Amino acid sequence: MRVGCPKEIKNHEYRVGLTPGAVREYVAHGHEVLIESAAGAGIGADDSAYIAAGARIVGSAKEIFEKSDMVVKVKEPQPQEWAQLREGQILYTYLHLAPDPEQTNGLLASGVTAIAYETVTDDRGGLPLLAPMSEVAGRLAIQAGATALQKANGGRGILLGGVPGAIPAKVAIIGGGVVGLHAAKMAVGLGADVTIIDRSLPRLRQLDDIFNGRVHTRYSTIGDLEEEVFAADLVIGAVLIPGAAAPKLVSREMLSGMKKGAVIVDVAIDQGGCFETSHATTHSEPTYEVDGIIHYCVANMPGAVPITSAHALNNATLQHGLALADRGLRAIAEDKHLRNGLNVHKGRITNHAVADALGHEVHAPENLLYVA
Template sequence: MRVGCPKEIKNHEYRVGLTPAAVREYVAHGHEVLVQTGAGAGIGADDNAYRAAGAAIADSAADVFARSDMIVKVKEPQREEWVQLRSDQILYTYLHLAPDPEQARGLLDSGVTAVAYETVTDDRGGLPLLAPMSEVAGRLAIQAGATALQKPNGGRGVLLGGVPGVPPGKVAVIGGGVVGLHAARMAAGLGADVTILDRSIPRLRLLDELFGGRVHTRFSTVEALEEECFSADVIIGAVLIPGAAAPKLVTREMLSGMKAGAVLVDVAIDQGGCFETSHATTHAEPTYEVDGVIHYCVANMPGAVPVTSAHALNNATLHYGLQLADKGLKALVDEPHLRNGLNVHHGKITNRAVADALGYEMIEPKAALAA
């Protein structure tokens, strides 16, 4: 199979779908790899590094899309990319279709087989291809929140860790999954006063044990959410319903009860955001203000640290990517966890959460593949 890796074109996206190390693995499996010139510049990998790994270098993205059997990316295809996809191709990347009807329509019209990193599962019920970027985003969320909290950036002017004689800043983390865990770890490491809210008692119990009392845990009710948000300096939105649009847990009405200059960091923005007042921003203009509250809603947060995040992502995606390259669509038939990543196939939506969010009829992945 010929595997293609175009350069990412989303605003300030510096990650790359295939690192040179990943290319070597595909080549070792007998596949051809075609990489767009400059695709690895953001991680310090030039074209010669890819040539040394066994890849051929294409002059343009159009060449990669036209000549490849499988396209490996990082972010969801942009309009100029999805129009180049075709029905005999596999697309392997993050998609986040639930809040993006335009992209969904483009993929359906192309006929492509689209496998989404964020819905591939594992034996433990986890999301192994989403986890590494959730780890990065959770840790970055605290850095972003601490920066936005500084007075010159519009924030309250609070140092999260405080100093002797002055109490630390308060951080509320909504959601105790991978993002929430890593956000809390970073915030606690800075010395902040941290509370994690979640609706799973077993998860809260686990988090309490992990942190040994260094963070507070609280069952998430409307009352608890309001109390924590009203007292917090930084609020991290770390809610995830796999494949589906994120629920709007913090309403605009609640902003009036928050501290002036408090910061909302919406890590769920790829799935539409969990704050009612959220809309996607970019690394070029990461924040905006609503009712005196600063919003940070960058939709590709890990793109800010591409060396770390691209290698972490490739480590996670390589296993299933090689299966797709080795076996084609048969890999989706044979491997149920990979099949859970199938979102679109030959003009049909094959993921229940995506279909429900966008109002499409859903066809079971096995049935779609059999047809």
């Protein structure tokens, strides 16, 4: 198969879909790999590194989309990219379709077979291709929140860990999954007073064991959520419903009960965000203010640390990517976890959560994948 990797074009997105190490694996499997020139510049991998790994360098994204049987990316295709996709081609990347009807319609019109990293599953019920970026985003959320809390950046002017004689900041983390866990690790490490709010009692027990009493855990009722949000200096939105739009757990009305200059970091913004007042921002202009509350809603947070993120992502995506390159649609037909990753195929939506969020009919992938 001919596998292509274009340069990412989203605002301040420095990651790359294929590292030179991943390219070498595809080539070892007998595949031809096309890399757009300078695609790896953001991680310090120049064209010569890709050539040494066995790739062929091409001068434009247009050539990648025209000549590739499978396109491997990091972020969802932008309008000029989905317009170049076609039927019979596999797209392997993050999609986050539930809050994005425009992209969904573009992919449906193209006829492409689109595998979303964020809905590929594993035998333990996890999301193994989403997990590494959730780890990165959770840790970055605390760094970003700590910066936004500085007075010069519009925040309250409080240090997360405090100092002897001055109390630390209060951090409320909504959601105890991968993002929440890693945000809590960073916040605890900096000395903050941390509470994790979740609706799974087994998960709260697990988190209590992990942190050995160093974080508070609360079951998420409306009243308890309000109490923690109102008391917090920094609130991290870390809620995920796989494939679906994030629930709006903090309303605009609730902002009036928060401390002025408090900070919200909405890590769920890729799925539409879990705060009513959230809208996607970029690394160029990461924050905005609503009712005295600073919002940080960057939709590609891990792009800020591309060396870490790109290698972590490639480690996770490589196995399924090789299966797709080796066996094409047969890999999807034979592997339930890749079928769970299939979101769009030949103009039809194949993921229940995406279809429900956008009001489309869902089609079982088993009925669409005819493999001789």
